[in-house]
Amino acid sequence: MKLSHAFALTILAATLGLQGCGKEQTTSSGLVVKIGSVAPLTGPQAHLGKDNDNGARLAIEEVNAQNLVIGGKKVHFELISEDDQADPKTATIVAQKLVDQKVNAVIGHLNSGATIPASKIYHDAGVVQISPSATAIPYTQQGFKNAFRVMTNDEQQGKVLGEFAVKQMAAKKIAIIDDRTAYGQGLADQFEKAAKAGGAEILAREYTTDRATDFLAILTTIKGGQPDVVFYGGMDAQAGPMVKQMRSLGLNAKFLGGDGTQSREFIKIAGADAEGVTASTPGLPMEKMPGGSGFLKKFESKYGKIQIYAPYAYDAAMTLVDAMKKADSVDPAKYLPVLAQIRRNGVTGPIAFDAKGDVKGGAVTLYQVKGGNWVPLQTMGQEAPPAADASPAADGKSPFSAGY
Amino acid sequence: MDIFLQQIINGIVLGSVYALVALGYTMVYGILGLINFAHGEVVMIGAMVALAVINALSGTALPGPVIVLLGLMVAMPTCMALGYGIERIAYRPLRHAPRLAALITAIGVSIVLQNSAMIIWGRQYITFPPLLPSKPHFVAGAAISDLQIFIVLLAALIMVGLLFLVHRTRLGRAMRATAQNAEVAGLMGVNINTIISITFIVGSALAAVAGLMVSGYYGLAHYYMGFSLGLKAFTAAVLGGIGNLGGAMLGGLLLGIIESLGAGYIGQLTGGFLGSNYQDVFAFFVLILVLVFRPSGLLGERIAERA
Secondary structure (H helix, E strand, O other): OHHHHHHHHHHHHHHHHHHHHHHOOEEOOEEEEEEEEEEOOOOOOHHHHHHHHHHHHHHHHHHHHOOOEEOOEEEEEEEEEEEOOOOHHHHHHHHHHHHHOOOOEEEOOOOHHHHHHHHHHHHHHOOEEEEOOOOOHHHHHOOOOOEEEOOOOHHHHHHHHHHHHHHOOOOOEEEEEEOOOHHHHHHHHHHHHHHHHOOOEEEEEEEOOOOOOOOHHHHHHHHHOOOOEEEEEOOHHHHHHHHHHHHHOOOOOEEEEOOOOOOHHHHHHHHHHHOOOEEEEEOOOHHHOOOHHHHHHHHHHHHOOOOOOHHHHHHHHHHHHHHHHHHOOOOHHHHHHHHHOOOEEOOOOEEOEOOOOOEOOOOEEEEEEEOOEEEEEEEEOOOOOOOOOOOOOOOOOOOOOOOO | OHHHHHHHHHHHHHHHHHHHHHHHHHHHHHHHOOOOOOHHHHHHHHHHHHHHHHHHHOOOOOOHHHHHHHHHHHHHHHHHHHHHHHHHHHHHHHOOOOHHHHHHHHHHHHHHHHHHHHHHHOOOOEEOOOOOOOOEEEEOOEEEEHHHHHHHHHHHHHHHHHHHHHHHOHHHHHHHHHHHOHHHHHHOOOOHHHHHHHHHHHHHHHHHHHHHHHHHHHOEEOOOHHHHHHHHHHHHHHHHOOOOHHHHHHHHHHHHHHHHHHHHHHHHHOOOOOOHHHHHHHHHHHHHHHHHHOOOOOOOOOHHHOO
């Protein structure tokens, strides 16, 4: 009993001590800036969430190693990771938690369905938010001046996918499945619009959830209509088993998906059935990203293979810090206008925001699984024009010297 | 017609797995009146352990089915030990505590197991190597694979075995006696603690088989898989009448078939008003209907006897 009391007191003291630190914004060594990083760290999408978190962490660690001085003070960035379980309700809870901890800005969330409800809380609290991977259109349509994203939204991606299905895959009859999340549904809607405009017939709109593993029932219904292409709006954890189950039912339609499908994990899950699957991700292929190879080396030596969005999370964090540097302030009121006007070269490409907070430029790359790897097929749409006052990339060579 | 047949096949295979997991819930409930929410996680641990062994051996020259069997041989004792441990550490000290305490402990155990699995095996999906034949046979236009046939047959065999154990052996008689009245059974010379331990061990062994089946069927395992599977199996147990072995089997099969038919036909039946996103709603709607008219489930006994 004595022991456990002592233990409880220690815990209590430690907690109080931590809280004491938390309230303190400046330490003897300088300014501490707290940045939240939110993604699903548990649940079916934990592998993607950890990938995002690692991307942001890599950026923050690099920045801390540079011993930045902002506004005459030495600045130390502290990354606070939170887990939203890819769930809209949990997302608002952790958003409030981060606001209560007085974070300066948030890198996140991963899923559109989580990002959108959380953005209201960040907006009301005056916390700057940059999402690395939320692509659903409504996120930046709410009129929030503090909300940004570094990945092109689904309007462009859905259009590219729809046109690709009709033109390149010569699809006449298409079945569409989505996972009823803001992302999956939004992407599927945009895809449907583009595919219909291209003259394809939409056989069926079927639905699943972002936690499901059994799709045999809806696939059986779809099989009855004999589609040429099955499109899935959702994440890899569903897309992988879905492709396998399609083949086990003898449904030989081509499978097409968006960025949620284009992960390493998808190929692992679907195995041999992954061959020939096509999926798109906004942005350039890794090897064509201006800072791609350098980032890949740094990231993989530390955290292992990239899933999908880590470079975008890295860019989101770097863009945020860059805006603070340029504004010479960590006060959101001061650096927010600078962030809105920023022009810089990230590892994923040039980063500049439009009036809504969407990243400018609309390149979408299509990939196909060949020999157990995602191979870029083609990049559609244009990258943003070179930024006039773009600062040179970290390696000193501007990727825009060729000018495109 | 072939679509309807295919949906029934899908439903029966899915239902067999539900039934196997539901048996674990119903056995524990029958004897202790406790809903062991950690049971879904035991299924997950079974799948994870089996896959760890299978993946380690998949490079060797051993034939596929032998490797799978070896995986099961390791997973089963692991789960049995786990089931025994859970009961001994988490539930036994609370046996005479209010029921809510045990229920919350069960949820706690489930969280501990899930997070331990995440720490041990990571956040990645663990895939089942292509050891088993998956080429479908076509029967009247409906696809069915050897694996699906095997899953249904094995589940049926295990259920028959379990029914024999409970209704035809001395151990089974002791189990039934404990379920009816633990105190009196104890007075008659039944060692209650042993019987309860054995119940958990048998249920966990079934969970290991179910875990291997699910991971082989869907080709993957994940530390999170136990949650939704456990929830569905629990629903199946309630549908059939929790505490009743036959009820768990019937409930599992019914739930599987209802889900398949619901997802497959709900759109057509409602003229597109409700889509397949309502498949779970449909399954739970049936559950509510059954419980309104038969509060203790399809084959359940009257609740008054227990309470």
